[in-house]
Amino acid sequence: MQKLKIKNITLENNLLLAPIAGYSDVGFRRLAKKYGAGLTCTEMISAKALIYNNQKTLDLLHTFDGEKPSCVQLFGSEPDVFEKVVKLKALEKFDIIDINMGCPAPKIYQNGDGSALLENIEKASAIVRACVRATNKPITVKFRSGVDENHIVAVEFAKAMEKAGASLLTIHARTRKQGYSGKADLAVAKAVKEAVKIPVVVSGDCVDRASYENILKETNADGVMIARGALGRPEIFSEILGKDVKVNKLDDILEHIEELRKYYPDKLINLMMRSHIAFYLKRCKVSSADRLSLIDDSLDGVIEKLKHILN
Ligand SMILES: Cc1cc2nc3c(=O)[nH]c(=O)nc-3n(C[C@H](O)[C@H](O)[C@H](O)COP(=O)(O)O)c2cc1C
Numbered sequence: 574m575q576k577l578k579i580k581n582i583t584l585e586n587n588l589l590l591a592p593i594a595g596y597s598d599v600g601f602r603r604l605a606k607k608y609g610a611g612l613t614c615t616e617m618i619s620a621k622a623l624i625y626n627n628q629k630t631l632d633l634l635h636t637f638d639g640e641k642p643s644c645v646q647l648f649g650s651e652p653d654v655f656e657k658v659v660k661l662k663a664l665e666k667f668d669i670i671d672i673n674m675g676c677p678a679p680k681i682y683q684n685g686d687g688s689a690l691l692e693n694i695e696k697a698s699a700i701v702r703a704c705v706r707a708t709n710k711p712i713t714v715k716f717r718s719g720v721d722e723n724h725i726v727a728v729e730f731a732k733a734m735e736k737a738g739a740s741l742l743t744i745h746a747r748t749r750k751q752g753y754s755g756k757a758d759l760a761v762a763k764a765v766k767e768a769v770k771i772p773v774v775v776s777g778d779c780v781d782r783a784s785y786e787n788i789l790k791e792t793n794a795d796g797v798m799i800a801r802g803a804l805g806r807p808e809i810f811s812e813i814l815g816k817d818v819k820v821n822k823l824d825d826i827l828e829h830i831e832e833l834r835k836y837y838p839d840k841l842i843n844l845m846m847r848s849h850i851a852f853y854l855k856r857c858k859v860s861s862a863d864r865l866s867l868i869d870d871s872l873d874g875v876i877e878k879l880k881h882i883l884n
Pocket residue numbers: 591592593594595616617646673675676715745753776777778779798799800801802
């Protein structure tokens with residue numbers, strides 16, 4: 574397994590857990606790391622909200638013991654805000670800072686953030702330059718192939734980010750218009766890899782060892798990032814790495830909850846775990862009545878039911 578170097582940081586391997594809003598919480602990242610992910614990253618976090626010390630936003634910054642290296646993903650569109658944010662004490666513990674320039678959600682891009690930056694290369698470059706000025710930590714950028722099929726900007730964009738000082742690029746080779754449907758365009762990812770000297774990670778459609786190998790073969794990328802393929806089955810990292818591990822879903826769910834309990838109240842964890850549990854149980858033989866019964870007011874109640882269903 575190839576290692577991956579990001580500026581002065583060398584990852585154990587080139588398999589990364591993607592930032593996934595609503596899912597890549599500290600508990601899920603702990604499991605991804607346990608199963609071998611070379612790098613874990615927070616979900617996208619508003620740079621501006623961090624400046625204003627918004628408590629809900631600060632609550633997204635928890636890391637688990639042993640999350641090394643650690644990566645935080647920020648979104649926003651104002652270079653001066655980024656310059657201040659990367660110097661905040663709250664971000665001191667993170668080794669790598671990733672900037673989201675691909676989010677297709679209307680409320681994000683209509684605000685000039687996320688994928689809106691694909692249409693504003695000057696501003697995107699200014700953001701990277703501002704971060705690089707403010708810290709020696711590696712600044713990385715995650716972006717999409719373009720806005721739609723008639724506006725594929727990935728290569729031009731990648732070159733500009735490299736010139737601005739980015740240490741690594743992650744390309745999710747779908748357009749904003751595609752959202753999460755259709756296949757990621759590996760030809761675009763390959764063109765990005767060929768256009769820059771810094772490492773390139775490809776995000777999109779890695780669901781097993783065969784797709785991992787195919788992405789590397791088709792693009793010559795330096796690494797592969799996994800998002801949906803890891804939901805409910807963080808053991809995907811072990812499978813791809815060829816590590817022989819015994820998976821116990823109940824133990825994994827309990828470990829996930831145990832980590833979250835260090836930082837959040839049960840009521841919130843119950844909400845956070847609802848969609849995770851649906852994914853964890855996807856490949857388990859569980860009746861719909863049992864699944865429904867898991868919607869419980871108390872986290873302890875959910876845990877007891879899970880023990881009953883999965884034992
Ligand atoms: C529910 C969901 C939330 C996501 N949140 C983020 C995010 O916070 N930041 C980001 O850069 N990408 C985000 N993505 C995109 C993924 O990181 C990834 O690039 C995309 O899903 C393609 O990879 P996949 O085919 O492995 O899922 C999200 C995707 C999904 C499905």
